[in-house]
Amino acid sequence: xxxxxxxxxxxxxxxxxxxxxxxxxxxxxxxxxxxxxxxxxxxxxxxxxxxxxxxxxxxxxxxxxxxxxxxxxxxxxx
Amino acid sequence: xxxxxxxxxxxxxxxxxxxxxxxxxxxxxxxxxxxxxxxxxxxxxxxxxxxxxxxxxxxxxxxxxxxxxxxxxxxxxxxxxxxxxxxxxxxxxxxxxxxxxxxxxxxxxxxxxxxxxxxxxxxxxxxxxxxxxxxxxxxxxxxxxxxxxxxxxxxxxxxxxxxxxxxxxxxxxxxxxxxxxxxxxxxxxxxxxxxxxxxxxxxxxxxxxxxxxxxxxxxxxxxxxxxxxxxxxxxxxxxxxxxxxxxxxxxxxxxxxxxxxxxxxxxxxxxxxxxxxxxxxxxxxxxxxxxxxxxxxxxxxxxxxxxxxxxxxxxxxxxxxxxxxxxxxxxxxxxxxxxxxxxxxxxxxxxxxxxxxxxxxxxxxxxxxxxxxxxxxxxxxxxxxxxxxxxxxxxxxxxxxxxxxxxxxxxxxxxxxxxxxxxxxxxxxxxxxxxxxxxxxxxxxxxxxxxxxxxxxxxxxxxxxxxxxxxxxxxxxxxxxxxxxxxxxxxxxxxxxxxxxxxxxxxxxxxxxxxxxxxxxxxxxxxxxxxxxxxxxxxxxxxxxxxxxxxxx
Numbered sequence: 191x192x193x194x195x196x197x198x199x200x201x202x203x204x205x206x207x208x209x210x211x212x213x214x215x216x217x218x219x220x221x222x223x224x225x226x227x228x229x230x231x232x233x234x235x236x237x238x239x240x241x242x243x244x245x246x247x248x249x250x251x252x253x254x255x256x257x258x259x260x261x262x263x264x265x266x267x268x
Numbered sequence: 269x270x271x272x273x274x275x276x277x278x279x280x281x282x283x284x285x286x287x288x289x290x291x292x293x294x295x296x297x298x299x300x301x302x303x304x305x306x307x308x309x310x311x312x313x314x315x316x317x318x319x320x321x322x323x324x325x326x327x328x329x330x331x332x333x334x335x336x337x338x339x340x341x342x343x344x345x346x347x348x349x350x351x352x353x354x355x356x357x358x359x360x361x362x363x364x365x366x367x368x369x370x371x372x373x374x375x376x377x378x379x380x381x382x383x384x385x386x387x388x389x390x391x392x393x394x395x396x397x398x399x400x401x402x403x404x405x406x407x408x409x410x411x412x413x414x415x416x417x418x419x420x421x422x423x424x425x426x427x428x429x430x431x432x433x434x435x436x437x438x439x440x441x442x443x444x445x446x447x448x449x450x451x452x453x454x455x456x457x458x459x460x461x462x463x464x465x466x467x468x469x470x471x472x473x474x475x476x477x478x479x480x481x482x483x484x485x486x487x488x489x490x491x492x493x494x495x496x497x498x499x500x501x502x503x504x505x506x507x508x509x510x511x512x513x514x515x516x517x518x519x520x521x522x523x524x525x526x527x528x529x530x531x532x533x534x535x536x537x538x539x540x541x542x543x544x545x546x547x548x549x550x551x552x553x554x555x556x557x558x559x560x561x562x563x564x565x566x567x568x569x570x571x572x573x574x575x576x577x578x579x580x581x582x583x584x585x586x587x588x589x590x591x592x593x594x595x596x597x598x599x600x601x602x603x604x605x606x607x608x609x610x611x612x613x614x615x616x617x618x619x620x621x622x623x624x625x626x627x628x629x630x631x632x633x634x635x636x637x638x639x640x641x642x643x644x645x646x647x648x649x650x651x652x653x654x655x656x657x658x659x660x661x662x663x664x665x666x667x668x669x670x671x672x673x674x675x676x677x678x679x680x681x682x683x684x685x686x687x688x689x690x691x692x693x694x695x696x697x698x699x700x701x702x703x704x705x706x707x708x709x710x711x712x713x714x715x716x717x718x719x720x721x722x723x724x725x726x727x728x729x730x731x732x733x734x735x736x737x738x739x740x741x742x743x744x745x746x747x748x749x750x751x752x753x754x755x756x757x758x759x760x761x762x763x764x765x766x767x768x769x770x771x772x773x774x775x776x777x778x779x780x781x782x783x784x785x786x787x788x789x790x791x792x793x794x795x796x797x798x799x800x801x802x803x804x805x806x807x808x809x810x811x812x813x814x815x816x817x818x819x820x821x
Contacts, residue, residue, distance in 0.1 A: 210350065215515060220515070231479040232479035238479070241334075245349045252357075255356060
């Protein structure tokens, strides 16, 4: 029981940290030049990720984790 | 009404609020002094963490720095927010479950060793002192710019206020004043931002105005790229640093954020594990409000500045130009004596010097906002500096009274004795910080990077592996921390202070700047810890039990 709790937690962490890496290091740094070729409104996409998008992404990632873990904690209590 | 009166009123009101809160929330026990009794609501803790985290530099300097460096400034935006993801997912919930008072507490217990504890205390003290000196300086600078008192008087007033509520209330007083300070600083930052965004783009949301077009129908960012090209600066939306360096700096700032003791201890103050996760989320949300607005302000004020001054006659400059000239933040030398301001990237023909801080400080005047908004800006800058200083102060005092005295030197000290020791340590730390604020050592600016590098290369691997591996033992953790810190200190001293033969940009290892080297030192720490742990005996059953226990919700 404990083990499945920990394993599920590790899986959530792995997935969410990959997203964390993609929105910041991926879109904002490694592939910034390629993404800059795409323009949305007044923003070049790569630049937008580096200065705005990554931060919105971080907030979303943490709140997703909060949601998932609260649900997981509840199954644990039953 | 005169601007000076407005400023005194705003500063006076906000300071009396902090003092009132301090009197209401006096700490009666060590638990209240170190972790505010452990029952803070997650949203309140999120606000307190946000105020704790956002320093004078975030409030005053960051938008300006981005404004001058464009895409390169993204390292601060991503680096100083992304660390919260690491905190929420990897550290905060487990440290809360562990349930002690300080970071050295965790390191000392998990690695069953007072040597490990001492190394952690040493790192916590260095990191916090480098940081706090800058905050006290910030308080002095704000006072001197807005209230026309000298910097020394400003620092002394700031010291008095922090001393009062940190010594009296400990973490409990600090937490609730930080909540108030967050409200003051975010209001002060957002009002001019919203107003300027509306003025320039017609959109009241700065995050959207950022990507809109001005009155001439050209997108702001395109216009700025064009202006930059004309004047010879690198294009605003692309960088001048190497990709590897940008990567390493961002990583070092993120990991450093997650390893800073004054941020970590905030998560000891909530009631339960799920609250620790929640407050990390709220904290980042509150921080994101300022951090997504700052790059927008950067663009508005950069465009504004270039359009106002470039190739315009000096005689026709608006009033704020001359006002900030007298403070030394703006400087104009008419090199070719044509009476026009030439602002270019070429240092031999450039005639204008601009201090980055002006982008936030002068914003309300450039946009011609009413006096009370400017007064609020002063109060906001003070709130940002004081809240961070207070959080750091608590780390210093608890490192001395709890980790050093209670856990190592006099283990049978009474509760009352420890509380007195904590208050004396806090008083001593304020005086030392004030001294450095008045006589800033030349290395303050350089050492902020050092603080992050040190936190990244010392604490982060030790805490992370302590939670996610049962096999890591004291030999591994201690050697890892020592190697990480030594390597980081060596690189900083070599390239920032010219020790060990010094060196220039060309000599950087792999082209990585001292600011980004924390990432490399952190990797070295991980490798050493893992290798040494494999070669030495596993920790005892009790320690492995402890690790299993902190993983349960």
